[in-house]
Amino acid sequence: MADYSNPFQAECMDKEAQPPEQYANIDRIAIERHSQRLTIAFIVSGLFFMLLPGTFLGVWKLVDISREHTVNSLNPAWLQAHGQAQIFGWIGSFIIGIGFYSLTKMQGTKKFPVQAGWVAWTLWTLGVTSRWVGGTTGWHWRVLLPLSAVMELIAFWLFGRSLRQRRPRHNSKPKEHWLKAVIASTFGFLAVLVINLMILIHLARTGDSPALPHVLDQQMALLSLWGIVVPTIFAFNSRWLSLFAGLRQPSWASFFAAYALIVVALWALFLQWQSISAVAFLFSALLVVEALHVWEPAVQPAKLLHVHRCFPLFLRMAYIWLVISCILHMLAVLYDHSGGIWGASRHALSVGFIAGMVFAIGQRVLPAFCGMRVLWSARLMFWSLLLLNLGCALRVIFEALAYESYWEFAWRVLPFSALMELAAVALFALNLAVTLLLPPAHLRSQPSSVVVL
Numbered sequence: 001m002a003d004y005s006n007p008f009q010a011e012c013m014d015k016e017a018q019p020p021e022q023y024a025n026i027d028r029i030a031i032e033r034h035s036q037r038l039t040i041a042f043i044v045s046g047l048f049f050m051l052l053p054g055t056f057l058g059v060w061k062l063v064d065i066s067r068e069h070t071v072n073s074l075n076p077a078w079l080q081a082h083g084q085a086q087i088f089g090w091i092g093s094f095i096i097g098i099g100f101y102s103l104t105k106m107q108g109t110k111k112f113p114v115q116a117g118w119v120a121w122t123l124w125t126l127g128v129t130s131r132w133v134g135g136t137t138g139w140h141w142r143v144l145l146p147l148s149a150v151m152e153l154i155a156f157w158l159f160g161r162s163l164r165q166r167r168p169r170h171n172s173k174p175k176e177h178w179l180k181a182v183i184a185s186t187f188g189f190l191a192v193l194v195i196n197l198m199i200l201i202h203l204a205r206t207g208d209s210p211a212l213p214h215v216l217d218q219q220m221a222l223l224s225l226w227g228i229v230v231p232t233i234f235a236f237n238s239r240w241l242s243l244f245a246g247l248r249q250p251s252w253a254s255f256f257a258a259y260a261l262i263v264v265a266l267w268a269l270f271l272q273w274q275s276i277s278a279v280a281f282l283f284s285a286l287l288v289v290e291a292l293h294v295w296e297p298a299v300q301p302a303k304l305l306h307v308h309r310c311f312p313l314f315l316r317m318a319y320i321w322l323v324i325s326c327i328l329h330m331l332a333v334l335y336d337h338s339g340g341i342w343g344a345s346r347h348a349l350s351v352g353f354i355a356g357m358v359f360a361i362g363q364r365v366l367p368a369f370c371g372m373r374v375l376w377s378a379r380l381m382f383w384s385l386l387l388l389n390l391g392c393a394l395r396v397i398f399e400a401l402a403y404e405s406y407w408e409f410a411w412r413v414l415p416f417s418a419l420m421e422l423a424a425v426a427l428f429a430l431n432l433a434v435t436l437l438l439p440p441a442h443l444r445s446q447p448s449s450v451v452v453l
């Protein structure tokens with residue numbers, strides 16, 4: 001047998017020495033390992049962005065805001081860097097990692113796009129890092145910011161191209177609805193990255209700091225949340241809620257009507273038709289709740305093996321936060337003076353819905369995607385979700401009261417909400433990190449070491 005330094009190379013090359021019926025197995029094992037490694041890389045870098053440049057920075061700035069009793073004294077570039085790290089660094093990395101793993105598999109790929117995958121990971125991680133460094137330090141920001149957007153765009157293009165190329169050419173089977181929704185969200189992601197690049201080039205040429213002007217920044221934050229993250233969650237939920245939580249199969253007409261309403265809401269947002277935008281967001285959320293039968297009784301038992309039994313409850317909670325966020329958005333259009341109701345609405349969406357959903361569904365699916373592992377601790381899963389929801393409730397209630405000067409005491413509660421969320425995020429990261437460090441369940445000599453509490 002030839003001596004290959006890379007075991008996967010050896011695996012692929014040595015197949016020539018194998019009888020033909022073994023090719024398929026060897027290919028499948030090699031593909032599985034490549035995709036698992038790449039998924040793990042995206043998940044680990046996503047966890048890093050979530051913890052330090054994202055949550056830690058957010059907590060630190062919230063403590064400063066609470067001390068100063070105003071958000072206006074802070075450098076907006078830092079807050080924008082926090083938002084970028086969370087949306088692109090954490091959620092974006094998770095989306096691309098999961099995409100590489102699951103879509104390539106489902107489309108019946110024969111070969112895994114190893115090189116494109118690793119180039120995409122490197123460019124994506126460098127892109128998000130340069131955006132954060134350029135924003136927070138101001139170091140060569142006129143170059144770093146547009147460069148970051150270019151790197152993110154190329155990384156995403158490589159991801160999309162890999163998926164397209166791996167699709168079997170003569171597949172006469174019509175695409176499943178949930179897959180159409182994933183594809184629609186992928187185009188949303190691409191569109192946001194292109195807009196992001198155009199805006200950052202414009203900022204680099206005409207701006208005087210790495211921070212976007214206030215109104216444009218708020219529009220971009222909503223565009224990233226509603227143009228990338230929310231539709232992607234809806235798309236994967238349309239597949240996974242029936243599978244894992246035992247809910248009825250989605251009603252597709254309402255489901256896709258919700259997507260159309262998101263497009264309307266985003267157009268209206270950029271035309272500054274705030275009320276129309278707010279109403280469209282609310283109706284799209286209600287339509288998805290109805291389409292996915294989120295608050296109806298399950299028709300099948302939920303799949304709870306290795307996760308906490310409250311998993312379906314937390315999934316439903318996330319949708320309560322989505323609707324609360326949309327209602328607060330409408331109230332903000334009417335009554336906000338100092339950013340408190342806007343902030344509460346954004347936090348209900350970003351932490352209540354998005355982080356809540358990723359904590360719940362992520363701890364259900366990621367261990368399996370990262371090498372058929374088993375979640376280390378179902379109890380930690382429960383505590384991370386409970387603390388996240390409690391911290392989010394405190395923040396949403398008291399941010400509106402404090403920022404809008406309704407109740408002075410509310411400023412004292414905000415740092416506690418931030419610490420609670422920090423604890424939640426740390427538990428989530430710890431649970432996933434130990435899960436990834438432990439060998440897969442089928443390779444362990446002592447099955448009793450699996451902690452499923």
Ligand code: HEM
Nearest residue numbers: 055058059061062079080083086221343350351355418421
């Ligand atoms: C987990 C704890 C978190 C804390 C303590 C936190 C804190 C903050 C603070 C203090 C702000 C400034 C505006 C305001 O006062 O409302 C902010 C803005 C923002 N946050 Fe967070 N955040 C957290 C999690 C998240 C998550 C999970 C996401 C997204 C998935 C997110 C996305 C954003 C965005 C997009 C902005 C707007 C930034 C801008 O002005 O461009 N945050 N956050």
